[in-house]
Amino acid sequence: EAGVTQSPTHLIKTRGQQATLRCSPISGHTSVYWYQQALGLGLQFLLWYDEGEERNRGNFPPRFSGRQFPNYSSELNVNALELEDSALYLCASSFTAASRNEKLFFGSGTQLSVL
Amino acid sequence: KQEVTQIPAALSVPEGENLVLNCSFTDSAIYNLQWFRQDPGKGLTSLLLIQSSQREQTSGRLNASLDKSSGRSTLYIAASQPGDSATYLCAVNTGGFKTIFGAGTRLFVKA
Numbered sequence: 001e002a003g004v005t006q007s008p009t010h011l012i013k014t015r016g017q018q019a020t021l022r023c024s025p026i027s028g029h030t031s032v033y034w035y036q037q038a039l040g041l042g043l044q045f046l047l048w049y050d051e052g053e054e055r056n057r058g059n060f061p062p063r064f065s066g067r068q069f070p071n072y073s074s075e076l077n078v079n080a081l082e083l084e085d086s087a088l089y090l091c092a093s094s095f096t097a098a099s100r101n102e103k104l105f106f107g108s109g110t111q112l113s114v115l
Numbered sequence: 116k117q118e119v120t121q122i123p124a125a126l127s128v129p130e131g132e133n134l135v136l137n138c139s140f141t142d143s144a145i146y147n148l149q150w151f152r153q154d155p156g157k158g159l160t161s162l163l164l165i166q167s168s169q170r171e172q173t174s175g176r177l178n179a180s181l182d183k184s185s186g187r188s189t190l191y192i193a194a195s196q197p198g199d200s201a202t203y204l205c206a207v208n209t210g211g212f213k214t215i216f217g218a219g220t221r222l223f224v225k226a
Contacts, residue, residue, distance in 0.1 A: 004158075006158075033214075035216075041218075042204075042216050042217065042218040042219065043204070043216040045213075045214070088156065090158055090159065092159075101147065101164070101166055102146075102147075102208070103149060103161050103164050104149065104159075104161065104206070104214060105161065106151075106158040106159040106160070106161075107158050108157055108158040109156075109157065109158045111156065
């Protein structure tokens with residue numbers, strides 16, 4: 001069974017451009033989470049999608065947005081890129097959001113570099 | 116506000132040594148606690164998940180314990196190997212999307 005897949009693996013953009021990152025959850029998982037991991041910092045929660053809806057977002061500006069498609073895959077868009085957006089972006093999925101026994105399964109991440 | 120702290124931030128041990136990584140959290144109202152491993156520039160690999168009603172979980176050379184009342188969890192690694200070198204993260208699930216991560220402990224096992 002395939003795990004969480006993310007694409008692209010690496011993405012290089014210049015300041016002011018837009019970046020689109022993609023994530024496919026494990027088959028059967030309906031919840032998708034996005035995290036940002038900047039160099040030397042911990043994982044910061046970005047967005048949570050469940051059943052096609054944005055359920056919550058972390059403390060990030062509106063230029064960070066996304067969506068979840070009917071097949072539960074997800075897209076993260078970052079507009080007007082800034083240098084400090086350079087980070088590893090990790091996507092995770094879980095079967096549901098509410099169960100006490102839900103494990104988070106992570107993809108390998110997209111390394112975004114803003115020049 | 117839930118805060119998760121991991122001590123030590125970094126640890127270097129010789130191969131074969133048993134070691135303990137620590138994780139503490141400020142709010143005992145948790146659903147579960149999960150330990151992850153992260154290799155440099157890579158995603159996270161789930162190691163163990165302990166439900167709030169459980170005291171410990173074991174997988175191979177790994178044993179994780181949970182003491183909710185004191186807000187602590189430990190990850191015990193037996194007979195460490197160079198391949199165990201990685202950053203170990205603990206994450207506390209307080210319900211729904213609210214999984215709060217510690218900053219991690221960077222482990223280096225010397226051959």
